[in-house]
Amino acid sequence: MNLTLKIWRQKDAKSPGKMVTYPISNIEGHMSFLEMMDILNDELIEKGEEPVAFDHDCREGICGMCSMYINGEAHGPDRRVTTCQLHMRMFKDGETIHIEPFRANSFPVVKDLMVDRSAFDRIQQAGGYISVNTSGNTQDANALPIPKADADLAMDAATCIGCGACVASCKNSSAMLFVSAKVSQYALLPQGRVEAKDRVLNMVNQMDNEGFGNCTNTGACEVECPKGISLDNIARMNREFLKSSI
Amino acid sequence: MSTLDSKVPEGPLKDKWTTYKDKINLVNPANKRHIDVIVIGTGLAGGSAAATLAEQGYNVKAFCYQDSPRRAHSIAAQGGINAAKNYQGDGDSTYRLFYDTVKGGDYRSREANVYRLAEVSVNIIDQCVAQGVPFARDYGGLLDNRSFGGVLVSRTFYAKGQTGQQLLLGAYSAMNRQIARGKIEMYNRHEMLDVVKVNGKARGIIARNLVTGELERHSAHAVVIASGGYGNVYFLSTNAMGSNVTAAWKTHKKGAYFANPCFTQIHPTCIPRSGDYQSKLTLMSESLRNDGRIWVPKTLEDAQAIREGKKKPTELSEDERDYYLERRYPAFGNLVPRDVASRAAKERCDAGFGVNKTGEAVYLDFKAAIERYGKEQAKIHNEENASPARIYDLGKAIVEAKYGNLFQMYEKIVDENPYKTPMMIYPATHYTMGGLWVDYNLMTTIEGCYAIGEANFSDHGANRLGASALMQGLADGYFVLPYTIGDYLSNDIRTGKISTDTPEFAEAENSVKETLDKLVGTGGTKPVDYFHKKLGLIMWNKVGMSRNEPGLKEAIQEIQELRADFWKNVRVPGNTNEVNRELEKALRVADFLELGELFAQDALTREESCGGHFREESVELDGEQKGEAKRDDENYTFVSAWEFQGLPSEAKLHKEELKYENIELKQRSYK
Numbered sequence: 001m002n003l004t005l006k007i008w009r010q011k012d013a014k015s016p017g018k019m020v021t022y023p024i025s026n027i028e029g030h031m032s033f034l035e036m037m038d039i040l041n042d043e044l045i046e047k048g049e050e051p052v053a054f055d056h057d058c059r060e061g062i063c064g065m066c067s068m069y070i071n072g073e074a075h076g077p078d079r080r081v082t083t084c085q086l087h088m089r090m091f092k093d094g095e096t097i098h099i100e101p102f103r104a105n106s107f108p109v110v111k112d113l114m115v116d117r118s119a120f121d122r123i124q125q126a127g128g129y130i131s132v133n134t135s136g137n138t139q140d141a142n143a144l145p146i147p148k149a150d151a152d153l154a155m156d157a158a159t160c161i162g163c164g165a166c167v168a169s170c171k172n173s174s175a176m177l178f179v180s181a182k183v184s185q186y187a188l189l190p191q192g193r194v195e196a197k198d199r200v201l202n203m204v205n206q207m208d209n210e211g212f213g214n215c216t217n218t219g220a221c222e223v224e225c226p227k228g229i230s231l232d233n234i235a236r237m238n239r240e241f242l243k244s245s246i
Numbered sequence: 247m248s249t250l251d252s253k254v255p256e257g258p259l260k261d262k263w264t265t266y267k268d269k270i271n272l273v274n275p276a277n278k279r280h281i282d283v284i285v286i287g288t289g290l291a292g293g294s295a296a297a298t299l300a301e302q303g304y305n306v307k308a309f310c311y312q313d314s315p316r317r318a319h320s321i322a323a324q325g326g327i328n329a330a331k332n333y334q335g336d337g338d339s340t341y342r343l344f345y346d347t348v349k350g351g352d353y354r355s356r357e358a359n360v361y362r363l364a365e366v367s368v369n370i371i372d373q374c375v376a377q378g379v380p381f382a383r384d385y386g387g388l389l390d391n392r393s394f395g396g397v398l399v400s401r402t403f404y405a406k407g408q409t410g411q412q413l414l415l416g417a418y419s420a421m422n423r424q425i426a427r428g429k430i431e432m433y434n435r436h437e438m439l440d441v442v443k444v445n446g447k448a449r450g451i452i453a454r455n456l457v458t459g460e461l462e463r464h465s466a467h468a469v470v471i472a473s474g475g476y477g478n479v480y481f482l483s484t485n486a487m488g489s490n491v492t493a494a495w496k497t498h499k500k501g502a503y504f505a506n507p508c509f510t511q512i513h514p515t516c517i518p519r520s521g522d523y524q525s526k527l528t529l530m531s532e533s534l535r536n537d538g539r540i541w542v543p544k545t546l547e548d549a550q551a552i553r554e555g556k557k558k559p560t561e562l563s564e565d566e567r568d569y570y571l572e573r574r575y576p577a578f579g580n581l582v583p584r585d586v587a588s589r590a591a592k593e594r595c596d597a598g599f600g601v602n603k604t605g606e607a608v609y610l611d612f613k614a615a616i617e618r619y620g621k622e623q624a625k626i627h628n629e630e631n632a633s634p635a636r637i638y639d640l641g642k643a644i645v646e647a648k649y650g651n652l653f654q655m656y657e658k659i660v661d662e663n664p665y666k667t668p669m670m671i672y673p674a675t676h677y678t679m680g681g682l683w684v685d686y687n688l689m690t691t692i693e694g695c696y697a698i699g700e701a702n703f704s705d706h707g708a709n710r711l712g713a714s715a716l717m718q719g720l721a722d723g724y725f726v727l728p729y730t731i732g733d734y735l736s737n738d739i740r741t742g743k744i745s746t747d748t749p750e751f752a753e754a755e756n757s758v759k760e761t762l763d764k765l766v767g768t769g770g771t772k773p774v775d776y777f778h779k780k781l782g783l784i785m786w787n788k789v790g791m792s793r794n795e796p797g798l799k800e801a802i803q804e805i806q807e808l809r810a811d812f813w814k815n816v817r818v819p820g821n822t823n824e825v826n827r828e829l830e831k832a833l834r835v836a837d838f839l840e841l842g843e844l845f846a847q848d849a850l851t852r853e854e855s856c857g858g859h860f861r862e863e864s865v866e867l868d869g870e871q872k873g874e875a876k877r878d879d880e881n882y883t884f885v886s887a888w889e890f891q892g893l894p895s896e897a898k899l900h901k902e903e904l905k906y907e908n909i910e911l912k913q914r915s916y917k
Contacts, residue, residue: 012824030520030661038525038775045773045828050819053827055313057486059526062411063317078658085658110457111825114313118434121314125426129419130378134298134724136369138376142333145387155380155405158412162316191378 029089064161074165102168126206166221172213180237271736278303288315291699292472293417294723300424323410326402351707352857448695465744475678481782483675490834502690503887505703506680508849513676514587537615588673611668616641687730698722708857770815854878
């Protein structure tokens, strides 16, 4: 395959950025999208140019580090995959591919396609935990049975990888899907109920302070989420929030 | 020079840890707030250690190269975590878990450490449940278990195929609680580039801020290395792209002994390489071998026709297939341990029977399982005259329920439907049992410098059992290190803040700066990956699944030449004072180019086959075990701990003799 790449280049957070065009040839369908980017970068280095900076690590769809906005979609045209799991067979010979960073005011660009998602960490620090000491002196793990249905729903919510695709896909740059996944995981488990009220208030408050937008139930986040986190979680968080606010 | 004293406490095995804990020195809570601890890495070991130390009152500084501590590669562990809870009432116990781990490690791990690991394993599960980790449960609401890796009990706890993720997010949440309290200072996008010693003790690090490029000095009363394994020395592995040996290697160069580097696990069920552009390999859970049958074509002609796309695997009849594991190991068949299965696949592919276009793949076939389950289901549903198509559908549904997510992942990567055509698999580097040598306290041979999790060597011997890596990481971080480190730090309550404005810090910083400047100024022309891929090939071909003396000697030579070439001809564009991903890679590869040499030297010195280390010269020559790995207990029941002395392969060997007082040494047989 021969392709034309239009890639966002930006030196650092303060410099203005722009789209730059790079032709690339001999791309195979079995390559992953990031392997295609590796080839481009090695070509750029050999030409004496600066390679494109992008975040990536595990390359198996679980660490949540990769974060490209490809042809107008977070993680590109395939469904239920991260950028690292996207394969070039999803594209056609001769196609032009637009590659941008995840865009949101709360995710400032670090360089090229790398963004700063530390806002997500700060939201978690505001209450995304259960206050139990790691002493090993807790009660036996089976002392408190948890209905399988609740445990399964909690697990579904807990599979969020914190990549930020939901924010990048949302026209309001809302982080509701991300925050609600954590709130839901704990709300569904008896261990998490003790602090449920403070947790939801503090996490939502931090989310607002970070400048994320509001949810208008468009559902783009759910479509683009590589882990299939459900909008039901947002409904659950809203209920939790309302209960805790009155 | 430090001496090799494992500091294992006296007394009966089962009382050692309890008695020891009761007697070691503690630090008064009021004094803990005057003591700083640095933790490198935020995976299961580092994350849990940072959280627990902060909770106890120490001031913790935690470092990770990723943009968030939640992304450490522990997150990718699929299968589960072992614990001797005996919830299934199948006779499990601390001793059994201890025994299985030592035996699985082919009798090259330290008894007392492994027993302690088995002992605290039960606390881990309690702790994680209290943290809100959503483990799988049965319909009664109690925790579910599965069986794993050929042991005889069900002791593996799991959270779907994402156990590592859920445990890491548990540790991350415990860290977040301490970050919010101000007890952990978190340094994301930072990489440790050297450890700083003051008067022989580890007192700090030099770290590079990966966003600004700035070199930073950080001081502490103790430094904990939790930076994971070094599998990326092979370039292709199941590790994350950024996983590296730098923190451990720099510590080694400053005086910490490196133990058993040649003990590396090659996992048999990974998705094969598809071309030269390949950047990493993806693991398929070991559980697939419960139902899949492994085979290659019986004739070289068929294998060639398949490689050239002229024949399809489904066209081969049963007697045209060689189910080589079932043929060679009738007792265990497709369920032989990881090291044995990996070597057998390589043997067939080397002999020309490999099946994908690179010639490096074997089939993992579910046809028989689908048919078997289909017939069972037809019986259950009283469908006596079910058509073959109906049987296939019924069977496929069962296989889908068990392995659906793995089949989907395979299809995404390979673009073939594994229900219709057999999967292709090939072994890949997965885990490194070797690492920094530590004593019973998990301290390296540098005073005040600790190593935990995959970064140390102590618990898995020459081969790790499935679902034991997560157990060790969390055991070290939550339940072992926080106690043992107190004994050391109790001498530091009057030391006060360590200054970074000293000659030791200045010297370390300058030497790092020199290296950085050298890398951006070589005037070379080749990207870092060019060298990393070459190193990977040397390692895979000569220090991989099967090793021999001439090959290892060649490897040492070739690595030395490649290293010289690297320092002359690598091109690192950009500057040191900005985001520079190539510079980060170059620094890591520079260290792999040194570690690789020691790795080969270690393999050369160990003239026996054990666990993941197979020496072609050490095989059984006759009898039932003919051709199988031959361990040499008489001459090699020791840990090789290497002291750096300049050239990596000229490190000095120190031996820690291993004593087995509670277990009888036996040969592993799978025939």
